[in-house]
Amino acid sequence: MNVGKTQEMVYEMKVSAVMTRDVITIGSKERMSRLRSLLQGNRISGVPVLEKGQLVGLISIEDFIKWLANDQEDCAIEERMTREVTTIYEDDPLVLAIRKFESTSLGRFPVITRDQKTLVGILTKGDVIEGLLKKLEIDYQEQEARHFPARYLFDNIEADDTSLQLRYNVKGQDFTQAGDSSTRLKRTLRRLGLRSDLVRRIAIASYEAEMNLVIYTEGGRIRAEVEPARVFVEIEDSGPGIADLEKALEPGYSTAPEWVREMGFGAGMGLVNMKKSADEFIIESEPGRGTTLNVSFRINEEPHEVN
Amino acid sequence: MNLEDARKVLDAEVIVGTNLEEIDVEMGCGADLMSDxxxxxKKGSLLLTGLTNPQVVRTCEIAEIVGICFVRGKRPPEETITMAREHSLPLLATRVPMFESCGRLYYHGLKGCSETKE
Amino acid sequence: MKLTELVETLGLEVRSCSDNLFKKEVTGGYASDLLSDVIGNSRSGDLWITLQAHVNIVAVASMKELSGIILTGGREPDEDTIQKAESEKIVIMVSKLPAFELIGRLYDLGVRGVSNKTS
Known part of the structure; x- marks a missing residue:
């Protein structure tokens, strides 16, 4: 745990942020006999006492035990309660509450408003610890989910136009390496902080394209360009090209040889999958010259949101 | 269902992976074609496949599949096992054929990918 | 179980040789996208679940005397696949469901992927 961070938090966080709001109270004129069921039923060790809505005392389990040990004669709560109540204001910082716990060795403080002194909650040590832990966890998650730190990078670059380019060379006919470029691209985009569903879509498109380069060509290049609002991926080769583009885009159309199919590829879904994954998909091909694919993906307006 | 539950249903052997009960399996996906x-x-699925080449591991990495179970007694080659270890991707192997494997898992409550929202 | 029952229950669409629906008896299921695997391991009477849509599937189904082919995930058979299926009397059906779910539902209807040793 980051100690500096916790110290900061105890100064910044208010009592109202961690206190228990749903307070069980008892009226000053109610009977001691009623306290038993209240304490038992709710597993609490002390109850604030109210008179006309104002806090007038606190009756604790110790007070109750004393009463049990002595006379047990039923009487009003006000006769047995502690009138000297140490309270804390709802807008006090947690650090004050912690000091108060230490100096008084009390287990709980009723929380009141500064102006009207009305009771708004109760604070125990447990509340403070739980509240701090929750805040730490949220902060941690927010840090984890602080999406697209690349945006931060972009925000600090003074230029009319900025982009980050990632280039990968793909070897043709090399099945052992096939997919490696897309896996690395995926990891990199993750590190740049793009939303995970977006990264997955980009990776799928790039992987399909990479497999095509491996299966059908002597090799090619994948170039990914990350801009503030979109990711653009270009895959090009100088391979055989595609004779009938329209047909190539039909699901299931494939010219792959049987051995490629037996490896689980070449089922005629590659281009279809790419198109499905991308926000924009452009393919250009000339037989004998090669093929260029341009796929682009929008980075959502709300890049900070966790999906 | 977790991966250990799935393993029991398929009476599968563990090739790569530990603490399978800590890995949640949300959906099942049966395919021999990587494009499929x-x-x-979907993210969080268990892949059932008869293919054992290393590309299967890569595909799972790209598609965020949580584990692979090879069906009908197929054993993966060493390269596949090495790659799965590198990516911490659990590998199981069962003698049960694909049809029966999918059927049993579905019967035990594992959903398919079109029934679950991403 | 007759093919026609499965077609009705699962909402399958028939793409070839529909007159054979009442004749073909489904005795089991086999799921694979690898032709060599189907040739090697499927049993006669199996209903074949696959994503392969090209013409070779018809020859395999005919040779292994399978009861029919269901293409999953909304995949459609090629035109020459349909023609070949008509001439070879192979019923090809299509389903929008991914393989896993379609198999699961066939399983629920009693179609099994392993031989029933008690019978």
């Missing part, structure tokens, strides 16, 4: 895994498989 990419098209239909």
């Amino acid at each position: 895994v990419l098209a239909f498989g």
